[in-house]
Amino acid sequence: xxxxxxxxxxxxGPAVVAELVAAGHHVTGLARSDAAAARLESxxxxxxxxxxxxxxxxRRGAEAAxxxxxxxxGGDFSDLDDMMRRDRTAIEALGRPLEHSGxxxxxxxxxxxxxxxxxxxxxDEPDTAGIAAFRIAGERAGLDFAARxxxxxxxxxxxxxxxxxxxxxxPMLIATARKxxxxxxxxxxxxxxxxxxxxxxxxxxxxxxxQAPAGSVLHGVAESGVTMKxxxxxxxxxxxxPTVSLTPDEAAGHYVSPFMAxxxxxxxxxxxxxxxxxxxxxxxxxxxxxxxxYGDYLAAPAS
Numbered sequence: 001x002x003x004x005x006x007x008x009x010x011x012x013g014p015a016v017v018a019e020l021v022a023a024g025h026h027v028t029g030l031a032r033s034d035a036a037a038a039r040l041e042s043x044x045x046x047x048x049x050x051x052x053x054x055x056x057x058x059r060r061g062a063e064a065a066x067x068x069x070x071x072x073x074g075g076d077f078s079d080l081d082d083m084m085r086r087d088r089t090a091i092e093a094l095g096r097p098l099e100h101s102g103x104x105x106x107x108x109x110x111x112x113x114x115x116x117x118x119x120x121x122x123x124d125e126p127d128t129a130g131i132a133a134f135r136i137a138g139e140r141a142g143l144d145f146a147a148r149x150x151x152x153x154x155x156x157x158x159x160x161x162x163x164x165x166x167x168x169x170x171p172m173l174i175a176t177a178r179k180x181x182x183x184x185x186x187x188x189x190x191x192x193x194x195x196x197x198x199x200x201x202x203x204x205x206x207x208x209x210x211q212a213p214a215g216s217v218l219h220g221v222a223e224s225g226v227t228m229k230x231x232x233x234x235x236x237x238x239x240x241x242p243t244v245s246l247t248p249d250e251a252a253g254h255y256v257s258p259f260m261a262x263x264x265x266x267x268x269x270x271x272x273x274x275x276x277x278x279x280x281x282x283x284x285x286x287x288x289x290x291x292x293x294y295g296d297y298l299a300a301p302a303s
Contacts, residue, residue, distance in 0.1 A: 008027070011198075069106045084134050105152045112159050153212040153215070183242070184246050186246055189230075219271065221270050
């Protein structure tokens with residue numbers, strides 16, 4: 001298949017592009033800079049110059065493809081309405097050329113859209129008042145194409161997509177521990193985070209492009225819930241620091257922002273049992289705690 005990819009040069013994107021190329025697919029990747037184009041070329045993909053705001057470029061990329069995989073997401077987090085608008089209109093530009101073709105359109109979201117406090121499944125509705133509700137508009141825009149002859153699906157990634165050279169939530173947590181001299185969790189630390197290794201996520205994206213039925217909601221989760229206390233304790237051992245419990249008020253001043261304090265205190269376990277059964281997806285790579293113990297997370301930072 002000829003697959004048009006957005007976000008192929010980002011954090012998870014290179015692993016996905018490499019997985020698609022290794023499986024024999026031909027990948028064209030959206031590139032808004034020379035560096036992004038060079039990265040895509042190094043992975044065996046063909047750069048397609050443009051951006052999420054260049055809808056004509058998105059349309060041309062989709063028209064020339066047998067399927068579209070949309071992973072890019074960006075903007076100013078101080079203006080969530082604009083971020084939602086940019087994502088929704090980009091998805092609409094990508095999806096229209098695929099109407100009535102039966103071609104796949106895979107949209108990326110996150111499991112933090114789901115309700116907190118219990119293990120949710122692919123069949124549960126997202127929380128429109130939750131901390132990641134700004135991703136729901138993109139999900140709906142993508143899935144709407146399922147009724148317009150497109151094999152549309154959504155992959156919700158775990159908040160922690162871990163692996164070498166990660167620069168997401170866990171490295172931010174480690175940086176705070178280094179800065180403050182303690183490895184912290186909120187309350188008793190029993191709140192749970194889903195996790196998935198980057199290489200397992202890449203396989204899921206490939207399977208979604210190849211075979212996910214129209215209207216599918218998929219959960220990119222290998223571990224349904226890793227407790228924040230176990231994460232904090234593993235970081236503490238690796239950095240030879242004490243582990244401490246913080247109240248929510250203390251956490252608001254401890255982490256990089258009050259929002260991040262809310263995120264680190266969020267209880268968000270998620271099941272991927274339906275996804276695994278539907279697509280035959282079976283995560284095989286190291287767990288989050290294994291990556292913390294033996295990966296590059298706790299290596300001394302570059303001077």
